[in-house]
Structures are given as C-alpha cells and as structure tokens.
Amino acid sequence: MTEPREVVIVRRPGHALSAPDGLAELLAAYHLRTQEEKGEAVAGVDGLPDRYRAEITDPQVAFARDEVLLASIGGTAVGCLVVAAPVDGRSEVKRLWTAPEFRGLGIARRLVGAALAHAEESGLRAVRLSVWQWRAGAIALYERLGFTVTGSWDERDRLVCMERSV
Template identity: 40%
Template sequence: MADDDGGRPVVRPVTPADWALWREARIASLTASPEAFKARLADWERGGEEQWRARFDDPATYGVLAVRGARPVGLAAGLPAADGLPELRSVWVAPEARGQGLAGGLIGAVESWARGTGARTLRLSVLTANARAVALYERLGYATDGRAGQELIMTKRL
C-alpha cells in the first residue's frame, strides 16, 4: 500500500476490486497523453462498471498500477495475443510522476508476469511518432521486430 502522505509511488498488481482505480488511470492516460495511444478517450470514457470490470475478468490478463497515496500515477498491462505471445500494453506514467523510474518498474512487473506464464519473449507495439517511448523501450532491451502501419513492433527476450 502507498504511504498516507503520498510519498514515493508504489507499483502493485491490479485486482478485480481495483477496477475504479484502473479506470481513473486509463482515462488520465488518454486525456494527458492522447498522442501516445491508438485507443481514444471516447472508446473508454463512457464505459460503465461492467466494461471496466470485464478488463480483468480474464485470468490470462495482468495489470499493474503505480499509486501515490490513493491516486494512480501510472499503469501497464500484459495480455496474451491471438498467437499466444504475451504483449505489453497501455504503459503510462503521469507527467508529475515521471523521472522516478516508474515506467521501468511497471514494465518490469509485466515482464515478470510474462516469465511466470512460461513466455520467453514479450512483444509490444508503439506508435513510431512516440520517440520518447521508443527510446525507453530500447533502453530496457526491446528491439524493433517489424512495423505495422504507424507502429513499430518491438520484442524482448525474457
């Protein structure tokens, strides 16, 4: 749990009971950084509780939040793709929480989850225009493995 004084953010897995915190973080990410995602705020902002809870009904999915006090300041998710390879998705850190290593902590948590599923590779897609994210992923050991439209496909051996 995070400190009551709102000190250093804590990275922790999401439980189904955290759906409202996840919603808050996801809406914040799509509001503050719309250029970083394919998804749009309109795709999610009107979603009711059922839509948000359904995100974690599948036990094969994994979510992680960075929380400062009672407020989420970052998130990331892991999902199995249709081909079975796990994918890193929805990585975001609030502007006021950047520069503290949270992105690496969130991504590391998803990498650990993927290893726990027996995966040897984790894949992600990032918009080519998102140079800061591409640089972050490269620093963390991801390499470009292709392109799909406006996205780079990157992978990392686990």
C-alpha cells in the first residue's frame, strides 16, 4: 500500500489514458489558471479555447502520440506532465501542473525528472519547454534541473523557451 506522502509517477502513452485517472481535472485546473494569469479568465472549461477544451474532454485523442506522466499520492492524481512526441531528436515538456494543495512536496521536480529519464531511455538528445515569464517559480525549478534559456520557437509574447541536453 502506498504511504500517504509517497509520490508515485506513472507513465501512460496517449493511447492508454482513461477518464477516471484524474488527468482531465488536472488539465482543467492548469488551463483555467493559465487563462486567468494571461488576463483572459473564463468562468469554466466551456469558456476555454477549443484546443484546450479538447485536451480536457478527450485526452486520449489529444495526447495520442505523447507520453503522459501522472503523479499520485494515495491513489489521488496530484500532478501531471505531457511529453510530446519527439521531433528532430528532442521531446517537449508541456502541461506541467501540481494541484495547489500538494505543492512543496517535490512533485513537479519528480515529474520533470521522469520526463528526462524517458527522453534518455528513448535516445533523444534534448528536452525543451516553454513557460510563461510570470511563472518565476517554474523557471527557477527548470534552471535548477539544468534547463537554460534558448531562442524562441514560439511566436507568443511573454513566453520563455528553455532546453536541456539529456
């Protein structure tokens, strides 16, 4: 049996996702918070842009080619991270989220560590990510884990692009 504070990371390829695992709720919280931080708050999931709503309503289709990492404590999903299918020897980390009531337990660090291990096992040369510049805590975490700021591959304003070799 899992101890109450033991964090378990489970890798799930997109085609192996199932609705009751808590991923949809984590993704909804991530996207709603991001919209709020961008100054574009919406009342609920129905107000999100179509592409984000599609991730929440059908993650199996949205992440069919990707690896989804879920962190759980005592069987409750408390964090997630998506490792996008590799392109040009690199994978991309997306949708890193830890439920607010479980922050400070090293969950995000463990999720990113699992993503890096997956990239290494897959023979990739690098992992990249983008993060909103106002998420200073996330940027500091990525820097502690060896990511450095790199040229942008994304046109959106206020986005910091980072990369790390594996």
